[in-house]
Amino acid sequence: MAKRPTVYDVAEAAGVSIATVSLAFRRPAKLRPATVEVVHTTARRLGYVPSASARGLAAGRTGVLGLISWDLFASTPANSDMFSNSTLRDFPRYVDEVQRGVEIASWRNGYALLVGGGNHRNSEAMIIDIAGRTDGLVVLPHTMGAETLIPISERVPVVIVSEFEGTENLNRVIIDNDGGMRKLVEHLVEEHHARKFVFVGNTDSVEYGARWNVFCSTLVENELQPPSAPLPGPESVAAGLHEESRTAELPDAFVCRNDADALNLIDALRERGIRVPEDVIVTGFDGIAAGLVSEPTLTTVRQPMQALGETAIEVLMLQLNGSTVPETRYLPTRFEARSSCGCRE
């Protein structure tokens, strides 16, 4: 890889000054057409590729937006079989769909997108690294704490997808967890006459917490008794089952905090000979693709994932264009009844 030619090389070869070379690319209109032509030709001949670093440094902006996504590497099973994704279990997930929206909207606005994988370990260093290269940042949930985000948001516009503790003053795009969960519970009560409910998945984030809270209050509104606490996860449900008299003690419905947990739970139940939805109803939340091909297909609350990403960029553009008031945008959700509650064949 030969050393990359610079403006200086091009200028010399073309017999002009570096200022002219720069202008030839940025504001050709200000130069005589012939000059522009010469510069462009020489540049091509030399294989000139302008350094974005230098450009960003001098211009004070990078033309790049950043996305702090999930570290797929950590959460992706070792790639044992390169053809093994026929269940769509691993891909596409929530992040992938949101990311797509971010991508599309960035390009539409003339920005390239820099994607970094966040996880709570090295997070600070990595987000600073990304922040330093970009004009604005979209941050996905569960990647970064508010304490890290706040200082950064004072230097670079930041939009977070979803909400969490301490981010009230940041730009946010939030979905209607409450409405979705309420619809779901009401459906189970009214259509399927479910009375005994269990909530699955820990509620350690604001979003999951909101789902749990509405789950409880909706039950109460229907004069039903909510469980005293959520079950930590699919595994613990399975473990619990082991000790009991099998189906005897099953609730009417397992309401899971998200689709991933719901699908795992269905697997765990199946292993123990418990059928969904015949023996028990299981529902998810998110609307990922895997729930469309699972057996049974998953009753869930759908998030407009791609729109979430696009909206985040919209908000970011507002900030980049001078707005200074933090903005919160709300997006709707939609309840989708499928087979795991017995609604479809």
Place this chain on the structure above:
Amino acid sequence: MAKRPTVYDVAEAAGVSIATVSLAFRRPAKLRPATVEVVHTTARRLGYVPSASARGLAAGRTGVLGLISWDLFASTPANSDMFSNSTLRDFPRYVDEVQRGVEIASWRNGYALLVGGGNHRNSEAMIIDIAGRTDGLVVLPHTMGAETLIPISERVPVVIVSEFEGTENLNRVIIDNDGGMRKLVEHLVEEHHARKFVFVGNTDSVEYGARWNVFCSTLVENELQPPSAPLPGPESVAAGLHEESRTAELPDAFVCRNDADALNLIDALRERGIRVPEDVIVTGFDGIAAGLVSEPTLTTVRQPMQALGETAIEVLMLQLNGSTVPETRYLPTRFEARSSCGCRE
């Protein structure tokens, strides 16, 4: 958004020189612990975010890899309904899965990934822009011509996914189109006794061309008569049907150049009351997710899409670590018989 503090600000506030500030971040070991501590504290307090532009400029490397992907914006239908993706028709597609592999592998190697949307319009400007910001580039098919790529590849390592005219001297990751297509045709001949075949989709790229060629030669090997030319696309098949006596003139099988065309063809046939696979077999190529949930599910040849992306980065790392010989890597494909050929219910 206050002006971002720089090394100078931090240095002044901490009472040290800018060199010390830099060292405190890059090689803390070379400084007295107390000094490092002071610098870090001050930096935090000021909300210091190092400029990657400046860093990249000074260091001569960016720590970023680039991916020239497809311009989803152009090819994505206007987002009429934010919840409308239950057929998986628009997402995830081939690019999305390859992209995921690229992403994972980049992160694993400590690089962030810059994704740009390519399409044949503005391509040159945009790829130069991306190239200037990165230490290496992965280029997806149908985004960029060899004439654009070759000069760039002399300044920045480039790996192309798939192959096309004039890229013999570039780094490439290629899949086994031949083996896959051969298996598919043989399956249709042997298991389904198909004798009359039509190939659907124009073959204007090396890859599609390869599929068409092997399609023909495999038929010949089986003493069957290949069609004289491929049909341009699903629409033209449909148009042709219109003029004929419906099912009378149907072939035994439509072999499509890719899954997208196959799914569109199935739709077109259905509209005309022709059933797949009862009246005619339809097959695809790629193995995208939509073929898993379509009705009928799609018989196809699967590409190891994520592995393609990961392999591309592997090759890139080789080049970044000094290798100078262009490398071509081959990846296998896998034939998957599903319902559209009548193999599964």
Place this chain on the structure above:
DNA sequence: TTGAAAGCGGTACCAT
């Protein structure tokens, strides 16, 4: 161990 200073490759303002 720390500081001074020379770039890195452009941009953009001010002259000419």
Place this chain on the structure above:
DNA sequence: ATGGTACCGCTTTCAA
């Protein structure tokens, strides 16, 4: 219409 020339913010010798 062009050229000269200060920066932009950081890394990295080289000295002290």
